[in-house]
Amino acid sequence: MEFRARDYSAEEAAYSLPRVRADNHPLATRSSSRQLFDHDHYREGKTLLVFFDSVRYLDMLEETAIAASSFSSRGLTYSVDAKDHKNNDFFDPLRGPNANVAVFEDVQDGQSTSTRGRLSNETALQLSMKEWASFKRFLMQKFSVSKTVSISSMSDVIVKSGKAYDKSSTSMHLEELDDPQKFAEEDVKVAKLLMDTSVLQFYPALFVLVTDVIDMLGDMVWERIKRKAEYAENGTKFCSLPDNFKASDICSDAKETCYNWFCKIGSIRELLPRIYLELAILPCWRFLHNQPQDCLQRLVMMMRGLADPLASAYCRLYMAHCAQKLQPCDRGYLIACVNDIKILLMPIVSGNVTTKGNSLENGKLLMSLSEPMIEWIMKCIFKDSSQVEDILVELGLGRNQSKFSGTFPSISIVLHHLLKELPAEVVNSNALEIMHLIECSNDFSFDQCLNYRLIGFKMCERRPQMDIVNAVVAKVFQVVTQYDGLDEYLKVMDAYLDIVLQCQLDNYLTMILDGISKRACNRRIAENELGSLQSIFIKLLTYFNDLEDAFALNHFVKILDVMYGSSRNVVNTHILNKATRNGYIRDPTTIQLLFEISQALHDGIDFSNMKEDDKQQPARLISRFVQMVDYGADMEHHLTFLVECRGAFGSINELKETLVHTSNYLAIKAMKDANKILNFVKCCIAFSEVTIPSISARIGQINLYLETAEVALLGGLVSHSDGLIDSAISCLQNFDLTDGSQVPFDMDGILSSIRKICSLLVMVPGNPERGVTYILRSILSFVSSESWITPRLRIRTLCAIVSLSATLSQNKLPYHANNIEVLGNDLLFVGDPSYHQELASVSGSVLQNLIDVIQQEPSRAARGSIALEACNCIVSSFKVGYMLLPTQLELIKQILQLLNLSNWEIFKEAISSVWKAHGTHAWSLESTMLIILTICESNPLVNHEIAQICSKLVEIAKSCLNANDKYLQSTVNFLDKQSTFWRATAVITSQ
Amino acid sequence: MSVELKLSRSNRIYCPNEPLEGKIVTKFPSSISHQGIRLTATGTVNLQVRGGTAGVIESFYGVIKPICIMNKSVEVRSSGKIGSGTTEIPFSIILRQPGQDNSERFYETFHGANISIQYLVTVDLMRGYLHKSLSATMEFIIETEKANLLEAPVAPEMVIFYITQDTQRHQLLPELLSGGFRITGKISSQCSLLDPISGELTVEASAVPICSIDIHLLRVESIIFGERIATETTIADGDVCRNMTLPIYVVLPRLLTCPTVLAGLTSVSLISLHIEKRDVYVWQQEEWRHFVEYSPFSIEFRVSIVISFQSELSKLYPKTDPKAPRLWRAMETVPLELFRTK
Secondary structure, three states, rough: EEOOOHHHHHHHHHOOOOOOOOOOOOOOHHHHHHEEEEEEEHOHHHHHHHHHHHHHHHOOOOOOOHHHOOOOOOOOOOOOOOOOOOOOOOHHHHHHHHHHHHHHHHHHHHHHHHHHHHOOHHHHHHHHHHHHHHHHHHHHHHHHOOOOOOOOOOOOOHHHHHHHHHEEEEEEEEHHHHHHHHHHHHHHHHHHHHHOOHHHHHHHHHHHHHHHHHHHHHHHHHHHHHHHHEEOOOEEEEOOOOOOOOHHHHHHHHHHHHHHHHHHHHHOOOOHHHHHHHHHHHHHHHHHHHOHHHHHHHHHHHHHEEHHHHHHHHHHHHHHHHOOOOOOOEEEEEEHHHHHHHHHHHHOOOOOOOOOOHHHHHHHHHHHHHHHHHHHHHHHHHHOOOOOOHHHHHHHOOOOOOOOOOOOOOOOHHHHHHHHHHHHHHHHHHHHHHHHHHOOOOOOOHHHHHHHHHHHHHHHHHHOOOHHHHHHHHHHHHOOOOOHHHHHHHHHHHHHHHHHOOOOOOHHHHHHHHHHHHHHOHHHOOOOHHHHHHHHHHHHHOOOOOOOOOHHOOOOHHHHHHHHHHHHHHHHHHHHHOOOOOOOOHOOOOOOOOHHHHHHHHHHOOOOOOOHHHHHHHHHHHHHHHHHEOOOOOOOOOOOOOHHHHOOOOOOHHHHHHHHHHHHHHHHHHHHHOOOOOHHHHHHHHHHHHHHHHHHOHHHHHHHHHHHHHHHHOOHHHHHHHHHHHHHHHHHOOOHHHHOOOOOOOOHHHHHHHHHHHHHOOOOOOOOOOOOOOHHHHHHHHHHHHHOOOOOHHHHHHHHHHHHHHHOOOOOOOOOOOOOOOOOOOOOOOOOOHHHHHHHHHHHHHHHHHHHHHOOOOOHHHHHHHHHHHHHHHHHHOOOOOOOHHHHHHHHHHHHOOOOOOOOOHHHHHHHHHHHOOOOOOOOOOHHHEEEEEEHHHHHHHHHHHHHHHHHHHHHHHOOOOOHHHHHHHHHHHHHHHHHHHHHHHHHHHH | OEEEEEEEOOEEEEEEOEEEEEEEEEEOOOOOEEEOOEEEEEEEEEOOOOOOOOOOHHOOOOOOEEEEEEEEEEEEEEEEEEEEEEEEEEEEEEOOOOOOOOOOOOOOOOOOOOEEEEEEEEEEEOOOOOOOOEEEEEEEOOOOOOOHOOOOOOOOOOEEEEEEHHHHOOOOOOHHHHOEEEEEEEEEEEEEOOOEEEEEEEEEEEEOEEEEEEEEEEEEEEEOOOOOEEEEEEEOOOOOOOOEEEEEEEOOOOOOOOOEEEEEHHHHHHHHHHHOOOOOOOOHHHHHHOOOOOOOOOOEEEEEEEEEEEEEEHHOOOOOOOOOOOOOHHHHHEEEEEOOOO
């Protein structure tokens, strides 16, 4: 058995592909393309605005202080930050697809609003009915009745009519519908339920249920009359009504039925059910009149008779809903509605009239219950309207007199929803008047500060002229500085922060932070305040390109410190995210600050209880931060920092790997820096060595040990390196003891680690005291002793050992440690026969086992393929002999007898004569010659063994695999070629 | 085996000068022979008391038979045979001969509490002595012919009213008397049957919170003394805002209203006679016939605006008659003339 001699550099030259320089660095293009991306989107103007908003919005998901107090069917009402997007680093291209979806939806939404006028009535109707359905869902959710409401005495109406309702809901079956009279009676009973407002909290849910039922009645009546207008009694269709039919198109019979319905409903005694049912069949007026909208004005007036504020509010809501079905619809009645609501609510908010229960509490409840109605009606008023100014005039706020004259008493909640619907331009052009109006309407119906806040958002949406900004901001600050409470202060400031930042009103920024610090420090911050603070921090962080600028702001750190909980974590995450985005962090104070932030983030995360995904992001961010820290030449300090990090973030596995990598990196850096003493390198290696055992993943440990060992080798610390490799191996040996049995072993990972050890061992000088093959033998004993190791892994490990032995036996190793002080084995053991013997004996013991181990592999296909793999490995490691058939041997003997070889010509002649004498055509002249020469050259007995093993392996492979298998064929070829190759070499050398 | 009547109009409304048209639908399993098919249209006035209170009236209840005001009969088919299956026989019957004296009054169909005027059409299929004749009856509705109707007035006539503690003739809550209240408005005094009663009302002041404001449409049938509420319509529920105009909008109930029927002086004297004699005098059948035949009854309407104030007292009498004068109630009644327009 003999190792094959190899010339690695020649082989490398022969087999490597030619290198060509790439035109573009694949990673270098990133920044320029990103700019392009930014730019393209910027051109899209408004789309981009929405785009950014939605991105921002996603980020502020937790920050729902506003959303909680207001309803918006579209999610983006408030996310209005008109930032200068060119400088916006917040933008993340990876988020594109996600956010694009949001844009798309929103744009679509916008289009549908603007083109609604052109849509057919039917589509528009469907659209508004969808809106209504989602609005109802919202009502049910917001005023969920699942909570227990304590009632002192159940009112009669609920008890009695509750039954009626049950009955009617069960009677909703088809057979009942045949009797419209009866159905209508049931509906009256249902509608009467709404007269009862004794339990305020129930009312919205009741409203939804009742209107569902009577809407159904309305639809049925409509269908019934339409059918009468289109079909004769015997079922034949005599006309088909167009969408925009006129009353004159309707036959008198259908008209009669329709009129009857209105008479029937008109004769209901009670006002409220009478209005509701007429509203339900409101579209039916179209069968009788060409101007059915006229009824709305009367109905609005009739609702004035409902003295109960809640009942009348919801009645108006229902009207706004039903009137949608009468398209086109003017908004006069809605304006009248709003004006009536104001008159209705005024006594309540001014405290002149006592509401039920007589308390402010009840008044507030009433307002919150009425709010959806105000919001919905405002929405209807401004729906596809272009004449905003006219509407304002009609609402009594117009500029016909003295522009938003402050003399008009306004109710905070009504004002809020009006402002919410106003386009930003209108708000901007009347900003000061609006401010005055807000100032005048300070009542309990709606928190005044939220109105100021709203204006802030509107101004961000479309930034007004500078003088207006200045005036408004001055006014707001004047008001807000009066606030004692942190919550309202934050709510308003949060809205104005963007405009303050964009207009660079630095003194206001200072005031904001001063104000927050004054109100926030030395007390515990409430949950909702945390939300606002979070939003403020995120805005600041987004605005400043450089994190250090943000840190330099007055009170920034102080305010950050008062935060806690998930908001704090969100802000910390943002800070770290930003910090690690722009390259290395070098400033020591920033590093210290970020370290503390990381520490807070780390402490805020419950690593044992959280879902994997939730803790991954902070862990990754902290690791990234540690990675990005750079102390430059002050490497000792850097190492100290790593030590601190290890102490602080003990529970993050990922981080510990980063620490080891970083310390190894420091060691390498120190080595490159010629001045650095070896001690520092030793420190780094010691740090790594101490850190590695605390990492939980075994494979990770092994790889890090090996990495460190390589670094140690590079530093010339051979004994360190030996120790580390030993640790890696003992790690390997302890595998089954520590890693739970539930996780299937990562066999490939183990294999790759073993191969890595082997490749590292090429460089490591052999230790004569322990024996040069000590490590190889430990690996060998490990793979053969552990029962859990699969045959496949075992074979591959054996192959690796064989390859390594073959490599070590070479006169020149393929690579060396990059340190002149570390000698490779090729230099250490030049001409040392015991060295080569030892290597050969290791290989020998491997080869003995090989066939048996392969037979253990249960899967046929796998068995075949690993047999081939082993065969390839052996062929490239050893000289391969040739198995001769008995006839061939006989032949050769004859040749040898016949010839006295003295020169080449004679030799050739002799062969051909023997060949002719035997009359065999099996061998070519050349191969015959080569065989003979082989036998002459080498000791046939030694390599005979290798040839035998190879042929056995090929047989195994042939028995397991298809004869046409490519791998099999190529291996056989390779085997053949290898033997030919070195025999040819032998021939040439013998010449 | 069935005989049915089917009128040409689904709402069954006809004017006196129009022919009553329709068809007789027979369904027989086998053909039958008959001795003629006869169609009869009748109009009757019924005077009755439903759960009345006046003892006098009760005494003649049941005595008065319905008074016939119309009876027309035609033979649609003379004796013959009708085949099996469904057969439709059209008919047309003239209610009033054109050119005939129009002085004969055709009252509109009306279903009141005490007076009802009803028109019926009956078909009889005579089948001789051995078989029972087959028949079917259906009500049809008479409305005054369009030609005789008034043009709808451009603006309905309105009366202005105001209600204060001083306009009330009954006793009121002391708080109301001392604190005062004032409700003003206007309301139709003439109204087409097709239109709602309209108007408006404003609560200008009220010392006591208002419980509700109702509009009562009163029907005065003069055959007996008294009035009945035809409809009751709430226009305000609860203590409404002051100085906010509320609309009055009352749809007239179709079968409970008809054009105001007044018999002029005769009627007035008869009513007064009736009042005088209500306790002692029992009319004989003949006198009643005379009474009816000379348009001796009248149907009038009034509208009451009733304001109920919130009061603990009202809860003690939950089932009280809404017309009755009560401490917590103020009202104003105005006459209303109903007429049919084109």
